[in-house]
Amino acid sequence: NRYITIKNHVNGAPQESDFELKSSPLSLSLDPDSDEVIVQNLYVSIDPYQLNRMKSYSSSQERSTYAVAFTPGEAIDTYGVGKVVASGNPKFEKGDIVAGLLHWGEFTVVKPGGMLNKLDPMGFPLSYHVGILGFSGLTAYAGFYEICKPKKGEKVFVSAALGSVGNLVGQFAKALGCYVVGSAGSKEKVALLKEKLGFDDAFNYREETDLNSTIKRYFPDGIDIYFDNVGGDMQAAAVSNMNINGRVAVCGVISEYTDGKKRAAPDMMDIIYKRIKMQGFLSGDYFNLFGDFLSTTCDHLWSGKIQPLEDISDGVESIPSAFFNLFRGQNIGKKMVKVAQH
Numbered sequence: 001n002r003y004i005t006i007k008n009h010v011n012g013a014p015q016e017s018d019f020e021l022k023s024s025p026l027s028l029s030l031d032p033d034s035d036e037v038i039v040q041n042l043y044v045s046i047d048p049y050q051l052n053r054m055k056s057y058s059s060s061q062e063r064s065t066y067a068v069a070f071t072p073g074e075a076i077d078t079y080g081v082g083k084v085v086a087s088g089n090p091k092f093e094k095g096d097i098v099a100g101l102l103h104w105g106e107f108t109v110v111k112p113g114g115m116l117n118k119l120d121p122m123g124f125p126l127s128y129h130v131g132i133l134g135f136s137g138l139t140a141y142a143g144f145y146e147i148c149k150p151k152k153g154e155k156v157f158v159s160a161a162l163g164s165v166g167n168l169v170g171q172f173a174k175a176l177g178c179y180v181v182g183s184a185g186s187k188e189k190v191a192l193l194k195e196k197l198g199f200d201d202a203f204n205y206r207e208e209t210d211l212n213s214t215i216k217r218y219f220p221d222g223i224d225i226y227f228d229n230v231g232g233d234m235q236a237a238a239v240s241n242m243n244i245n246g247r248v249a250v251c252g253v254i255s256e257y258t259d260g261k262k263r264a265a266p267d268m269m270d271i272i273y274k275r276i277k278m279q280g281f282l283s284g285d286y287f288n289l290f291g292d293f294l295s296t297t298c299d300h301l302w303s304g305k306i307q308p309l310e311d312i313s314d315g316v317e318s319i320p321s322a323f324f325n326l327f328r329g330q331n332i333g334k335k336m337v338k339v340a341q342h
């Protein structure tokens, strides 16, 4: 079983040399009462938050994070889709297609109580169940509908808008009849947002020197909803352009993951006088919405109102570059690695 691990904790921007491809023998014979399941990984997710689990923390910091830090040398957890190749758990049998918490590697031995569910692909490619119909999709759905409580016609701003979560938030917002502007890190991405995904407008934040006035240019009448994937200066600039009763879903702050320096922060007077609601959230708290999320998203997919945007690399060896390139803006849509052919 070949798998990817970190050599040491990673503090700062991740690079190729932080990772290592390891190999360990794997026996496919399981005690029938072990409750363990061996899964051949097919598609594994590549997510920015994994960097936060690669850092070294003091014990007090670790308590305030939502997941424990990875141990150098050990396999890295990730969401993914796979196929059962051996089962000591009566709920699964060889050949089942499953989704759950797997590893960045070729196989995962899922221990008793591990997160694993049988997957009904519903006629969609398996990769969709890692991205648009998986956790990224649920994040976009819960953050947009539950946290932002959008109404038709409202003005929505999304950052990292061509990323996995961002592109879907924008597409949900367009499907609802909102006015949607996205920010992204290149001219090509801006063109895709407008021409392929139907965003009303988009801009390349790397070309802008004053984000506050840039956002004002795109939202002369203010923002009703800001879906924040990046934090930092963009968050401060977006909040200062919010309308009264605006909502900010703080989904992620990727600009701060690689750089611990104190950044610009939103102006609290704006938050008070404009009665802005700003809320962080974790998609894992919204499993109760999974059924609603799946039926809404599948309906939109079948009707062609939204489209999947996937960025798939091949082979376990490509996991490190797939990952560190997230922090260089190299991905377009949901980044994942196809580890094996179904």
Ligand code: NDP
Binding pocket: 046, 047, 048, 049, 136, 139, 160, 161, 162, 163, 164, 165, 166, 183, 184, 185, 186, 189, 229, 230, 250, 251, 252, 253, 254, 255, 256, 281, 282, 283, 284, 326, 327, 328, 329, 330, 331, 332, 333, 334, 335
């Ligand atoms: P993306 O597919 O959006 O990939 C990351 C993107 O972030 C890159 O493509 C890049 O695009 C942008 N980016 C990278 N570095 C910076 C930077 N320094 N400043 C601004 N933008 C940057 O990832 P996801 O869709 O998976 O995740 C988006 C955000 O949502 C992340 O912050 C993530 O941690 C968070 N998240 C939160 C969840 C939750 O439950 N709260 C669940 C899943 C994700 P560009 O070209 O635009 O720079």
